[in-house]
Amino acid sequence: MQRIYLYSRFERFWHWSQAALIILLILSGFEIHGTWNIWGFEKAHSLHVISAWGLTGLVAFAIFWHFTTGEWRQYIPTFEKLKEMISYYTGGIFKGEPHPFEKTKDKKLNPLQRWAYFKLKVILFPLQFISGFLFLYYNDWKTLGIDLTLEPVALLHTLGGFAFLAFLVIHAYLTTTGHTLFSHIKAMITGWETTGS
Ligand code: HEM
Numbered sequence: 001m002q003r004i005y006l007y008s009r010f011e012r013f014w015h016w017s018q019a020a021l022i023i024l025l026i027l028s029g030f031e032i033h034g035t036w037n038i039w040g041f042e043k044a045h046s047l048h049v050i051s052a053w054g055l056t057g058l059v060a061f062a063i064f065w066h067f068t069t070g071e072w073r074q075y076i077p078t079f080e081k082l083k084e085m086i087s088y089y090t091g092g093i094f095k096g097e098p099h100p101f102e103k104t105k106d107k108k109l110n111p112l113q114r115w116a117y118f119k120l121k122v123i124l125f126p127l128q129f130i131s132g133f134l135f136l137y138y139n140d141w142k143t144l145g146i147d148l149t150l151e152p153v154a155l156l157h158t159l160g161g162f163a164f165l166a167f168l169v170i171h172a173y174l175t176t177t178g179h180t181l182f183s184h185i186k187a188m189i190t191g192w193e194t195t196g197s
Helices: 009-033 041-069 071-075 082-090 111-136 138-144 150-175 183-190
Strands: 002-005 192-195
Touching: 009 041, 009 150, 009 183, 041 071, 041 111, 071 111, 082 111, 111 138, 111 150, 150 183, 183 192
Parallel strands: none
Antiparallel strands: 002 192
């Protein structure tokens, strides 16, 4: 058994506040869409816009932190051990095989995580922010010289909402696949991860 310090105070704060904001955005966003009724349309809309601004500020801080600390390098995608990871999560995990990737402070993301978070940061977040802000400033499009129709923007934003929801479900499942059921969650609360080796 080994304990390693993986997540700094800032990373833990960023992770949990981002999770809370994304959950609020999904709940309020799908209420705006008409999927369910929790707060009523007006409140859901205000909540969505407030959380969107909150997430915008948080992401700006996180980008600054990643570049000043050099931690952005942890997200560079790699094909090394990717096959092993896929065969582990589609078979080995159910037979109790050992995890093919050993986390260290300098390499804390396995290849699948690197690909997933890279796509999240480079595709999904920008898509959601751009379509969200276009949505928000729809009344100013003429002044801003934006020549678009609302339908594709709305469609992209809704599809992005579904993608975030799918990410959240898969992410929540994967948190349970550590050394113990809650070892990954505990690590993101305390900073310390317990590994099997
Ligand atoms: C994780 C991030 C986000 C998720 C999951 C999300 C999800 C959603 C969903 C599902 C809708 C309903 C769309 C529809 O009616 O079909 C929506 C609406 C909306 N979103 Fe987001 N959103 C996110 C981020 C943002 C951001 C960053 C902004 C920027 C301000 C934003 C602004 C808006 C606005 C203004 C609407 C309402 C449009 C209206 O008045 O009908 N969203 N969002």
